[in-house]
Amino acid sequence: MMLAELRAYDRFKVLAIHTGRETGRRLADMGFTKDSEGRVMRCGFLRGPMHVCVGGYHLLLRHSEAAAVEVEVLEFAPHGHGLGRGGRRGLRRGFGHGALSGKPGLCHGCETDAAAACQDSDAIRTEPSAT
Amino acid sequence: MKNSYLIALAGNPNCGKTTIFNAITGAHHKVGNYPGVTVEKREGQRRYKGYDLRIVDLPGTYSLTAYSPDEMAARDFLLTEKPDAVIDVMDSSNIERHLYLCMQFRELGVPVIGALNMADEAEAAGVLIDAAQLSNLMGMPFVRTVGSKGRGVENLLDATVDLLEKLQRDGPEASAAAALSHRMHYGPELEDKLHELCTLLQQDSAFVAAFPVRWLAIKLLEKDQDAYKRLKGHKDEALIVPKAIAAAQWLEKHFGRDAEIVVSEQRYAFVHGAVRETVSKKPLLVQTVTENIDKVLMNRFLGLPIFIGVMWLVFRLTFALGEAPVGWLESLFGWLGGVAGRVIPEGFFQALVVDGIIGGIGGVFSFVPLIIILFFLLSILEDTGYMARVAFITDKFLHLFGLHGQSFLPMILGFGCSVPAIMATRTLRSTRDRIVTSMIIPFMSCGAKLPVYVLLAGAFFPQNPSLAVMTIYGVGVALAFLSALLFKSTLLRGEPTPFVMELPPYRAPTWSGLFWHVGEKTLTYVKKAGTVILAASVLIWALTTFPVLPEASVPAGLPEAEVSRLALEHSIAGSLGRVIEPLVRPLGFDWRIGIAVITGFAAKEVVVSTLGVMYAAGSAEDSIALTAAMQADPLFSPLVAFSLMLFILIIPPCFAALATLKAELGWKWLGVSVGYMLTVGWLLTFAVYSLGRLAGWGI
Incomplete structure (x- = not known):
């Protein structure tokens, strides 16, 4: 699956970058390397840029660039939240998960330290230790 | 014994490099450019333990590829100036990508000292780095620092001096051997190819002295264009190039990925291992x-x-806060002019000083408060990290026209003044984006054009002047986007530059950082625009004064306004107006408007005062008299007034903006830009005027 197909809060692991030259090199330099893990934080209006967190860094990239990054999905963020809009195009994509669900542990990353959450998949499953 | 050293300060953007630079060098910096590119280069001095350290701040980069001017400038500096050491500043809370860059400095064969910066933030976030263990693994010193509080800077300098002394003691061979023992291993396949290339490269001893061979071999495998260019100096170039290309192709086949990505993955794999062993979270x-x-x-x-609201607030605040100081400066220069008028005897010299020089300098300096406030507010937005969010918000729309999300801010600034706007395009990483953005900025109607629109719209569209002005602004914005599209699909065609950029965490801006940004930008404005505006205003003054109207030819008892009109007609500018009349006639203008257009190159608001003189309406402030005079003139109609607004919008901006374009882009692009603006301005105005006449609009 390509990174461009993911939606907000999905977690992924990078498998390969299928482009060379400047774009490929930039992606690699910024931390999109094999086996690095990350999370989609949000997508811009009308398929504008994506905001992803990979290897602990927050990056912006266009969908056209994300289409060259092959990923393995580690976890689809739960969608719908029983609002009836259903499916992966639910309302919550626009307003952010916290606003509608408020259930900790369902969509990691928004309740947790975003950097830690996308860098270390174990960290987010740990119970809050000292907050 | 060597006691002066050149030290480069390097690191990723947003790692607090500037705070370290300031903490080391104090307040004394020199700002310049790297040779051949408009990438800012800052230099400072520090005397420490009997050594003179010259510190050069390299541009913040993520890598050292040949793709962006920043990275090329950093790389060129390291290769040609051969600094004695590099201090690599890293953000301790996530050092992985910083170490990745660090590896590239080490490949260049330069000794590196790591500054684990923002150590306090990292520890607060629960990140602990075993600096001693990291030093062992990497074979280089690491020092904890907190640049913003100046902590650890002494230790950093100690480590630097220790390293330099050690290198001095051990001599080059021992140092090279030490570097070799900590060299990164790229894995059997790559090492095999690297060894092959290194052996070939080492055949030319002059070449070995000039370039780190292993670095060049790696770059050749990465298919780095610049490395292939540098290879031109090698005696066996014809032999090496095909070997290197074959090696890169073999790697691509073997790994199934592009060679440059294979190399960077190996580098990351190494860094990842080092981080796993030394960083606990x-x-x-x-x-x-x-x-x-x-x-x-x-x-x-x-x-x-929210973004639109923020920009609106920035502009309102700028003008609200700037109004008073601008007024003070204007009266100061008015007073100076008055004093000079009394001190210097009447005549040519008095006119030169009062009207030409003091008037010109006044014109530049009365803008300074606005520039300071504007840059102060924008630096806040920049330093907090909001500007990166703006790129996220605006990129989708701008990308449709081949622009970049970061083009938006300079374009918005263009509504204020083109000079700082063109200077702001430096934040764009790709040269092509920078050229396109700079060339379309003049279409964003600047503040000085507004008085012209207000005068014309007020006189000829009395029912709805603001609609007329808004239309002109709208046409300008549309032209800017269409021109971007045109440039990107003709002159500046090419692969779109990658958008990939970092989103820094929000940070409270520091006062020293803000003052630094504002001071630097204001100085650049005063220096660049000051000299040009001054020269231009003296030139325009001369054009409108000489040859002086002989007193004998003026009938006695003529009102003063009429005399100045005759004098202007008699001057070079008057003759020029008549010369260009055939050119502007098809647009509905006559020679008087031609003069106003010419004087407008000093500054666009001068168009109004020139029209004031031409219509013998007295002073420029007396806009009611001028409005009445223009309304009475059979030449002017709403259509002609609209055409003139359009023409002023599109034709080249003032000399100061043109000088800035030249400084940022060079003569070639200035020529293209001026030619384009003149052509489009004339054609579009001609089309509007002709169509209007045919259709009978506003005649």
Whole structure:
């Protein structure tokens, strides 16, 4: 699956970058390397840029660039939240998960330290230790 | 014994490099450019333990590829100036990508000292780095620092001096051997190819002295264009190039990925291992402030309205706060002019000083408060990290026209003044984006054009002057986007530059950082625009004064306004106006408007005062008299007035903006830009005027 197909809060692991030259090199330099893990934080209006967190860094990239990054999905963020809009195009994509669900542990990353959450998949499953 | 050293300060953007630079060098910096590119180069001095350290701040980069001017400038500096050491500043809370860059400095064969910066923030976030262990693994010193508080800077300098002394003691061979023992291993396949290339490269001893061979071999495998160019100096170039290309192709086949990606993955794999062994993280489940702010500011529906609101606030604040100081400066220069008028005897010299020089300098300096306030507010937005969010919000729309999300801010600035706007295009990483953005900025109607629109719209569209002005602004914006599209699909065609950029966490701006930014930008403005505006205003003054009207030819008892009109007609500018009349006639203008257009190159608001003189309406402030005079003139009609507004919008901006374009882009692009603006301005105005006449609009 390509990174461009993911939606907000999905977690992924990078498998390969299928482009060379400047774009490929930039992606690699910024931390999109094999086996690095990350999370989609949000997508811009009308398929504008994506905001992803990979290897602990927050990056912006266009969908056209994300289409060259092959990923393995580690976890689809739960969608719908029983609002009836259903499916992966639910309302919550626009307003952010916290606003509608408020259930900790369902969509990691928004309740947790975003950097830690996308860098270390174990960290987010740990119970809050000292907050 | 060598006691002066050149030290480069390097690191990723947003790692607090500037705070370290300031903490080391104090207040004394020199700002210049790297040779051949408009990438800022800052230099400072520090005397420490009997050594003179010259510190050069390299541009913040993520890598050392040949793709962006920043990275090329950094690389060229390291290769040609051969600094004695590099201090690599890293953000301790996540050092992985910083170490990745660090590896590239080490490949260049330069001794590196790592500054684990922002150590306090990292520890607060539960990140602990075993600096001693990291030093062992990497074979280079690491020092904890907190640049913003100046902590650890002495230790950093100690480590630097120790390293330099050690290198001095051991001599080059021992140092090279030490570097070799900590060299990164790229894996059997790559090492095999590297060894092959290195052996070939080492055949030319002059070449070996000039370039780190292993670095060049790696770059050749990465298919780095610049490395192939540098290879031209090698005696066996014809032999090496095909070998290198074959090696890169073999790697691509073997790994199934592009060679440059294979190399960077190997580098990351090494770094990853080092981080795993030396960095421990306590998982902290805290809500990050940054993500919460982003939920609002980067919201897909709220993001844009908030951004527009912020920009509106910036402009309102700039003009509201700037009004008073601008007034003070204007009266100061008025007073100076008055004093000079009394001190210097009447005549040519008095006129030169009062009208030419003092008037010109006054014109530049009365803008300074606005520039300071504007840059202060924008630096706040920049330093907090909001500007990166703006790129996220605006990129989708701008990308449709081949622009970059970061082009938006300079374009908005263009509504204020083209000079700082063109200077602001430096934030764009790709040269092509920078050229396109700079060339379309003059279409964003600047503040000085507004008085011209207000005068004409007020006189000829009395029912709805603001609609007329808005239309002109709208046409300008549309032209800017269409021109961007045109440039990107003709002169500046090419692969779109990658958008990939970092989203830094929000940070409170520091006062020293803000003062630094504002001071630097203001100085550049005063220097660049000051000299040119001064020269231009003296030139325009001369054009409108000489040859002086002989007193004998003026009938006695003529009102003063009439005399100045005759004098202007008699001057070079008057003759020029008549010369260009055939050119502007098809647009509905006569020679008087031609003069106003010429004087407008000094500054666009001068168009109004020239028209004032031409219509013998007395002083420029007396706009009621001028309005009445123009309305009475059979030449002017709403159509002609609109055409003139359009023409003023599109034709080249003032000399100061042109000088800035030249400084940022060079003569060639200045020529293209001026030619384009003149052509489009004439054609479009001609089309509007002719169509209007045919259709009978506003005649």
